Amino acid sequence: MSLAIVHSRGLDGLSAPEVSVEVHLAGGLPGFTLVGLADAEVREARDRVRAALQNSGFKFPDKRITVNLAPADLPKESGRFDLPIALGILAASGQLPANALGDYEFAGELSLTGALRPIRGALAMTLAADRRGRRFVLPAESAREAALAGAPVLAAETLLAVCSHLAGQEALAVLHTDAATPQTQTLADLADVRGQTQAKRVLEIAAAGGHSLLLAGPPGAGKSMLAARLPGLLPPLARDEALESAAILSLAGQFRPEAFGAPPLRQPHHSASAVALVGGGSTPRPGEISLAHCGILFLDELPEFERRVLEALREPLESGRIHISRAARQAEFPARFQLVAAMNPCPCGFAGDRSGRCRCTPEQVARYRGRLSGPLLDRIDLQIEVPSLDAADLQRLPDGESSATVRARVIAARERQLARQGKLNTALSTAEIDRLCTPDAAGSTLARHAIDRLRLSARAYHRILRVARTIADLADLPCIGEDQVGEAVQYRRFAGA
Template sequence: MALAVALSRGLDGLAAPPVTVEVHLANGLPGVTLVGLPDTEVREARDRVRAAIINSGFEFPARRLTINLAPADLPKESGRFDLPIALGILAASGQIPAGALAAHEFAGELSLSGELRPVRGALAMALQAAGDGRRFVLPGASASEAALSGSSGILAADSLLAVCAHLAGTTHLSPPATVDRQIPAIFPDLADVRGQSQARRALEIAAAGRHSLLMVGPPGAGKSMLAARLPGLLPPLTDQEARESAAVLSLVGQFDPARYAERPWRSPHHTASAAALVGGGNPPRPGEISLAHHGVLFLDELPEFDRKVLETLREPLESGRIHIARAARQAEFPAGFQLVAAMNPCPCGYHGEARCQCTPDQVARYRGKLSGPLVDRIDLVIEVPALPTEALAGKADGESSAAVRWRVEAAWARQLARQGKANARLTTQEIDAGCQPDAAGAALLHQAAARLGLSARAWHRLLKVARSIADLGASDIIGAPHIAEAIHYRRFARD
């Protein structure tokens, strides 16, 4: 009898817990038994591994094989365990040195020919494995992604045969090629937008404080065009933010190393389900709000989304995280997204014009698709009117994204120096400490609260927006003009 052990990693949310692959060879009728809560993809590894071993020039042992994936209570999914299973079989049968396995961790899906294919979650696994002193062997594309973790122990392999040669000491695997992203991300320029000075100003404030924004206007007014230009106004991602964003995208196989450190932009269709938007499934996977972590989530035609789907956004908008609980599994994913939404003012879209045939009840029902608690969590709500003919015929004469981004970065630097985070992420205690207006501003705020019936949440969000407006003006003091402008951006929320 022979026993071999190979090390790998699973995925549990963003965590990558270690998985021990134990392979036991015993006398008896030939067969393969796979235990340890494997899903269908993992159970099918028996056939992939058998073909890969034979086509790589090794012998598949004609004995009874028992393969255990420990811990037994952690569900195992995807083809990432093909490589450690194959190596465990070869080590248990004496075809490669078993002692060399202990210094490495392995993950990779095998083709029938023995070639290695990329796996999801390589960056998340590498971040968890960093510092354990072992080398991590991955397929070439996955290794390039994992190298973004900063670990020097990543090795790239293209086949099972190459990994076996490395373990036998005849050849050595090399670290992956580093990802060199020299071309900066190119986002649409704000200079292309004609008119819409109020919307451009609101977009600048939203970028400066990472505030959520809702634009209301008729079809063709430029709402989607404006939203698409928001990522180009935001400051560059920090190294930590870039790794966090890439790790989430890696979990669903959507990470592109050539776009590393680029602000995510997600725009799901209004038919998206709750699981698609906030995450779910078994095992739980991140949804659009997590894939937009440190980036922008754009929801066009907001009232056309199912109301129950929209209500799932309420908690993540406050906390910046989403906790998914199922009967057998729980997972938590980051959801530090910036929400930008657009909607028509009425079902036909032309409210207030002669061609609009919508009744007041129809308009009320249409706007009522957005609950008060959800709208209360949106910092800026603006009207985007249709452009007059003169503006359409004229040339675009607004500022470029680069000019606006310069002011946004200056405001962002003031926030980091003062509180270490964006204004939109301030807690109640931090608002009390850093967002109190002067006497004139406080008087105006109290008048507005009494007249508009602001909730406690709306009060605090108004103060955070006013703080961002003051930061854009390089003012340490929140004055009455800052409060007045912030009040203006909550008009639709109280209509």
Template sequence: MSLALIKSRALAGMDAPQVTVEVHLGNGLPGVSLVGLPDTEVKEARDRVRAALATSQFDFPNKRITVNLAPADLPKESGRFDLPIALGILAASGQIRTAELDQYEMAGELSLNGELRPVRGALAMAWCAARAGRTLILPVENAAEAALVKDVQVLPARTLLEVAAHFNGHSLIQPYIGEPLMHEPSYPDLADVKGQQQAKRMLEVAAAGLHSLLLYGPPGTGKSMLASRLPGLLPGLSEMDALEAAALQSLENRFDPARWRVRPFRSPHHSASTAALVGGGMNPRPGEISLAHHGVLFLDELPEFERRVLEALREPLETGRVTISRAAQRVDFPARFQFVAAMNPCPCGRQGSVPPQKLCRCTPDQIARYRGKLSGPLLDRIDLTLEVATVDAAALQAAPGGESSDVVRARVIAAHERQLARQGKLNAHLDAEGIEENCVADDGAKQLLRQAIDKLGLSARAYHRTLKVARTIADLAGQEVIGRAQIAEAVQYRRGLPER
């Protein structure tokens, strides 16, 4: 047989479209020709495959070999096609049986000695293979990840020889059977934070409604420490949410089975580019906001990020998705993350700090330029803003540890259950119609909110976000109707950064 067809998968965002690797052996000058829109990594497969076949004691055909990756208009990248190309050459030259090839899909990068190396996106491939009803052959390192999809059979292989022996019936590869991933996620405990009761309260409100928040204050007051405790206050991930988060991690080859059902906590450095934060590249990959899907995105030293990088967050904060458009393709990534930011009150960080000898010496102009890096539209999308004050040594030593994350999480879970039973989604995800229907306030609360709008000059977006925060506070208190106390607390969290 001079023609062989092998099924594999490419990556296009969260999807893994099918690619048929067509290998033809013909007369002519010996060589390997790769067609079908391959990038440089795929083109280099001809040298890796030739060496892997030789070191595995297979014959490399002295023919004109044409490899077509169909469909031709779909960009192909990475070394995932090494294994299907090698098997296609073996099948076309009669060195392996071809009767059952159409029942399998496969991917894997080949080393020069024939060993298989892991590839990106194994979880996305497993989802698609399950829908197609085919068995998936992958490198051993990818097996545990792909096996998270329950409806697919995964065959883990270490070498090209193992795969060839499987198709020739000499030594069948046994399906992967992994141990159940039932470990309990571990997070830093809120009880480690001494003092800062108001900040802890705001953290609980944020967790109860999945609201975004901004912490500002002098260095060393516990802003980063508080932010790192937020994932531990959130309920555990459902299986579907955990699979979505794992699939995004898999696209960057960063998924660790030991962190199954652990909420992502992403904290990129302030030198991150726009593409690193929201995603991008010639073959678009997810950015930090998508890798934080169903988790927390924490931006420390917020004004130190480039302004254009921060402005790119505005649409994902509203929609929970990001679309990366390129000339050849357009890719959608989910980005339903909880946004947490921290910043100093001024460039030197000493404004509002104690003791008095550490007075701020920044000029009003320097502070204005520092805070001016944050645009009004971005700050308008942040639900909760709070100053984290300095805790003096005496208070720090005397302060009790406070409630643990487990205690606070129990109240957060109860608030989530109320929201899901009432409206089918959490308060942060309510649209204008949902706010009108579910954020019902009494007359006193409405009057107080009108006064706050007039005094603070709140926008329509800020008005809706204040109502959603008040709804969350009422849910924590177990109240069906929003009262003055809930509005007052919600308005307090929208005071914004103070003027010097």
């Protein structure tokens, strides 16, 4: 047979469209032509496949070889097509039974020795292949990740092992979800934090309602330490959320099977570009906000980020998605993340500190805080100051609650929210806020005074009501009262806002 068709998958944003690898052998001068809108990585497959076939003991045909990657209008990237191209050549030249290929899909990069190397996006491709009723053959390292999709995945170490399986000689190992059970991660405990009672309370509220959070304070006050303990307060992700988060991380080659089900924590450096944060590139790839989907995006030294980078966060903070448009390609990625940010109160970091070390002028402080726009700060639900600790607090043994104790309250509050409205309070729409977050008479009066005195926008007012609803859920209160509104207003009184 001079023609063989092998099924594989490409990547287009978060989707994994099917790619048919068509291999044709013809007479004439020997040559290798690869068509189908392939980038440089795919075109280099010619040399990798030739060496891998020869070093695996197969004969490379002395014919004119044409490989078409269909559909032709879908850009193809990475070395994932090495394995299906090699199998197509073997089937077209009669060295492998062609009728054995139809029930499988293949992806994998070949080394010159014929060994299979891991690829990006294995989980997204396996989810798509399972819907077509085909089993996926992947490199062993990628198969463990892909098995989390719940579909059986065949794991192969080498090209020769794949051929032995297709020829009916030695079956490949089948990985199921049970074979990829994640390990329990050890997370930082909230009990390690000394003092900072208010900050720990705000951390609990943020975890319970999924609210965004800004921590402002001098160096060494514990802002980063507090942020690092937020993942330990969150419950494991639901399976659909865990699969979606894992699929996005897999696109970037950063997924770890042992972290499956845990909310991701992303901490980009303040030198990160807008493309690194929101995603992009000639072939659009997810940025940090999408890699933090269903988890936490922690931005330390917030004013040190470029202003245009921070302004790019405004839309996804509201919509939970990011649409990337380029001249030739468009892609949309989910970006429902919880923003946690930390900053110093002034350029030197010691404004308002009891040490009196700050020498910044009011103009310098105003210029520093002015790097954060009003619209961005308006979208951050909780904004508090984290003071430095005195000697007595530092020398006192930690005596606060553990993360497990606080997490139990957080889970209970989240269950109340899901039972009431099917989503967390941070995701409530304006109509839902009017219906579910209306305070009692005393609370409404206090909220009206807060709007007048603090000159709050409509968005800020609605966010106060969401936070108050979360505070009431933590206390298992059916209605929002004056105390809950007052506490929520207190958490929007950072001087930099």
